[in-house]
Amino acid sequence: MEPAGNAAIIPPMKNLMLALLLALPLACRGEGLPDLGDVSQAAVSPQQERQIGKQSMFEIRTDRSYLDDAEVGDYLDHLGYQLVANSGEPGQEFEFFAINDNAINAFALPGGFIGVNTGLILAVQSESELASVLSHEIAHVT
16 A cells, blocks of 8 residues: 555646646757857957067076077977967967976967967877867967
């Protein structure tokens, strides 16, 4: 014999679950959310982003970890601009540079400045691996 209490609770619970499932699409519509990909609503213009990046680069260039090596810089520029040519913003200005740091990392600054740690350069097994990281960083600023 089943307790009478459970039988009385199940039909109202089914109705409640059905109502919640039907209301779920309304809650997920996202009305009032900003279009995060719309540049026209950006708080910072591309020119302002470039200026912010230039200010950051001024500080980076004075740091001991900045690798001022023409051969490494030329290599990163060559590889980076091959990727930029196939990006959504092929005319955007970029600067690729190296940081003397053993950490396997790369980063993007506002305005198209892409930094690559020497640890990453030494760790990759192929140019394609480095290109994939650079592509990821380029995507952050395009």
